[in-house]
Amino acid sequence: MKKIITIIIIGLAVIYLIQRIVKKININTKHHIGEVIDEFNGVRVYYNGGIDHTSGRNVTKDGYNIGINYQCVEFVKRYYYEFYNHKMPDSYGNAKDFFDKNIPDGAINTKRNLVQHQNPSKQKPEINDILIFNKNIFNPYGHVAIISNVSETNIEIIQQNPGPFSKSRELLEINQKDGFWTIKNDRVLGTLHLKSTNTN
Template sequence: MGIIKKVSVILLVLLLGAGGFYIYSRTGLHPTKTAGQEIDQFNGVAVYYNGEVGNVKGRNLAPDGYNLGLKYQCVEFVKRYYFEHLNHKMPNSYGHAKDFFDSRLANGKNNVDRNLIQYTNGSSTKPRVNDLLIFKATEFNSYGHVAIISAVSDNEIDIIQQNPGVLASSRENFKLKKHRGKWRIQNNQVLGWLRKE
């Protein structure tokens, strides 16, 4: 077999493997978890398994009718966390994860749709626990993603999240770096963070 055929076979195997993993990770097939099952919690607020990333189990409303979001998407967790743990209602209770970040705002200004202070990744203000972390849309996820910062040190942050994918963890860690007075989370998908003052 010539070198071109060998390389072609290797590339085909890699492509099929990657494609198979991508499909598996979005099918909701998990040997031990079912959609709606509690898999984690932070400050007494549950994180639920969603199965397939696009899976929706209806809309979750607070007892007073406030829209918490679609079960069990990432937005539903962070809004429920802010409502239950921080007693915060967002003026605009709708929108995808990427919509939580207003790119027109200057760093440190009030995001009126969320009634939270917004910081751009690369801010002089360091992230802190309970901040919302917003990720931009990608080719594979046009809605973006949002999580809660659960721990912060001088060189890393931890997050807790709902609906990160079938095989992904509800917890994740990112490097944090201060350079020339600016704090940057070392992930190119991070737009910034929102904070209740």
Template sequence: MNPFRSVGETLDSFNNVNVYYNGAVNNVEKRNVTKDGYNLGLQYQCVEFVKRYYYEYLQHKMPDSYGHAKDFFNPNIKDGKRNTQRNLIQYTNGSMSKPKVNDIVVFQASWYNSFGHVAIVMEVTQNTVTIIQQNAGPFSNTRVSYDLIQENNRWKISNSKIVGWLRKE
């Protein structure tokens, strides 16, 4: 735990949707559910921020409101096709479609994080993608930039853990 932060403390925001401190990445306070009964996820987790952002800022409810971060990306869906569980268009990391602001970036599970990770794209330039994230770790930054590479008419975010991104049309 970070002794300089408190669980639930506002760390950052994007489009008036707050990013909160969660302490240890596996800390669970409670489930966050909207007034109309829509499940946003476990409070202060990365999924909860992404779903809360899509719900509050983009007025989007995902048909499947459950699952871990890694479950947001379906490897059986072709690049540029609809992910019906999320009702979003899915792109592989190495897509003909360049990431855009408000896209959800999906990180695969790893030995130290079996649940994966999700974040929101907040800025895209010709050479970089900047994400905003919740619950990346007690000392991690809420904003991180990655190199964006274009090769053979395909766009790739240079992080081997990123499997792709999802977009509301």
């Protein structure tokens, strides 16, 4: 019995190590790290290879921290900086940290200086909102993206670093019931919205 347990533990350790290595290297030879693969409103999306790959930190000339190059957070913050000239008061944190569960729906998230909406929310998601995904067993950091299109039945997101074979654009279903809009994905925590915008 001990031998079987030892074999299982060694097997799990090997799987874990392989997974950690694959998440750091580029296994998709069709793209190179730093390649422009998409853009939205003139803001570029770069290819990152393995989701844990890092390529230094993007900092503006005046010292504002955009984030680690080619990660999802870097794109979202760069988008808000370039498109809106918006700087977040707290310029650090992982993707999941963009959402504060203690903030009521429609209140200001002071760390980001943006209006936070939960999922579900009375507010329909809007183009240019930041969408925040919670962590999961394979990704302890969470994920963020920009909403690039909205209809009555779905939203389109544009994202950086979704994985070496994943697309930069993705559709998520939405619906409205009893006055609340729900983004039908269990990992979606909610959205962040620049108060002065009105795109719909």
